[in-house]
Amino acid sequence: MEIALITHDPDLKEQRNRKLVNALAERGVSVRVLAPGRETVCISGSGTAFIDGSGRELNPDLVVNGLYRNSGWGLDLVRAFELAGYPVVNRAEAWYRAKMKHLASAALAAAGVPQPPVVFSHGVPAPLWRRARRLGRRVVLKPWNSALGEGSARYPQAQITRERLGRWRRRHGSVYAQAYVPNPGRDIRVVVVGSEALGASYRYARKGMWKTNVAAGGRPAYCRLTEPLRRLALAATRAVGLDVAGVDIIEGAERLQVLELNAWPNYHGYDQIARVDVAGYLADYLIERARRGTG
Template sequence: MGRVRPVAVLASRVRYEEKRLFAALERREVPYVHIDTRRFSAELDGGPRAGGGVPAYAAALNREISLSRGMYASLLLEARGVPTVNRSEVIEVCGDKLRTSLALERAGIPVPRTAVALTPEAGAEAAEKLGFPVVIKPLAGSWGRLVAAVHDRAGAETVLEHRAALPSPQQHIVYLQELVDKPGRDIRVIVAGDEVIGATYRYGDGGWRTNAALGARSEPCPLTPELTEPALAAARAVGGGVLGVDLIEGPDGPLVLEVNHTVEFRGLQEAHGEAVDVADAIVTHVLSAAEQAGAIG
């Protein structure tokens, strides 16, 4: 019998989540290697290979926080036959809010009213047509950065004037969503494959944003079909994998805000305690992907 190939865990920053994942792998006696993507490389005509054309890893769990490094790392590993979670095309879709919105639209999933303008100058007009108040978001990014709620055209023009001065052409694309009157919270649902691992309410500090990175408080949220069905549908719409689906409670039911491809789960884990083991569920999904690919038996 040959050597058991390890699972590769890709991460340039080892946070609470990665430590939990390492511990879950160790509990299950699954060999793994931690790969810092800042030091990762692969020759296009060969590696990474274990020898004899066999992929070096049984599977890869991509936890890289850099969108570009994460996407290309998955792309390179997939090209070498390594089952990768999440796949490069999933990262590409989830890493771009417009691509995500289009995928959700094609799947018929309820979302807030959304508009896109291709220049900051056109953005104020698009915001007025959408109807104030609106939220202006960057196409790429997380943790609530560069997100602004504006309540009139003057406010939109001020924000967009700053956006126009940013050096990245992508920042000049204006992505707008209606500001939904939510009950001071949003909902994070974590999905692994076809399984919903758990959900939490996230409460802000009195502002309209409820990002964990901005200090939001997490509390357990019961799993009901009203939540699990759109969350699973949203995960399937972007290509599946291990994903964090963010929803808000609209007047006519839950609306999907976005889908996160490198989901942070500390808030959910601490809210649920021992009742849920997010890291173990993620490891189960990664091993299932490896088994389906014939990498382990």
């Protein structure tokens, strides 16, 4: 069996990618690594051929979309594999939806998955800033495609002015504003693979900070995967159309709410905290999907 991994990390420097390739190799799968910039796509007649950096043609049983950069560079390559009839995990459309925060929000809303209210615009028309102010006592502004807690900022309602939103729009190209959810100083990351939620971890914000991302200094800790967490994470993943996801969940005063979804979550470290062999589960799942083909 052959599985192609499309990645921004062709030299497998990242632990999550190395762990997955090792887990697949242990199960007898040959993994072909393909990176945007190293591929050659040949289209002729009714066929499309994909050739890797070493000049070998790929004919994988499954394509794994392991892209993670915010830019989405190379996502068209994933789409090209889909058009050529290969089964893909995660599909390009779902990846794009997860990455563009307002699309993820719209998908969650359509599926009735609880989340904080959001307003979004490519500009700063009056209805945007009037409504953004009304989101709540505090409002979080996020770059439309942020990750790792980078770039987002929290403001008291009174500081959500037209001028501030105008500056934000000039800097980020659009405005995504979300109601801030008062919480116990932590959020929860649930990793989903296929139809299973594998485990959960708390992420505690550093003292005086409000973002809990581990990259922003958040401290991870074991969290029991309760039934409500499991159900919410699976519903969110399904709503966005992902097969593999890291779902960020916050404990609001009244209920759990989904903050965002990550299409290729970094599970290195998480696996120990959540006490689950994510790479192993992922490898088994990918093998099953490869066996199933496009059906």
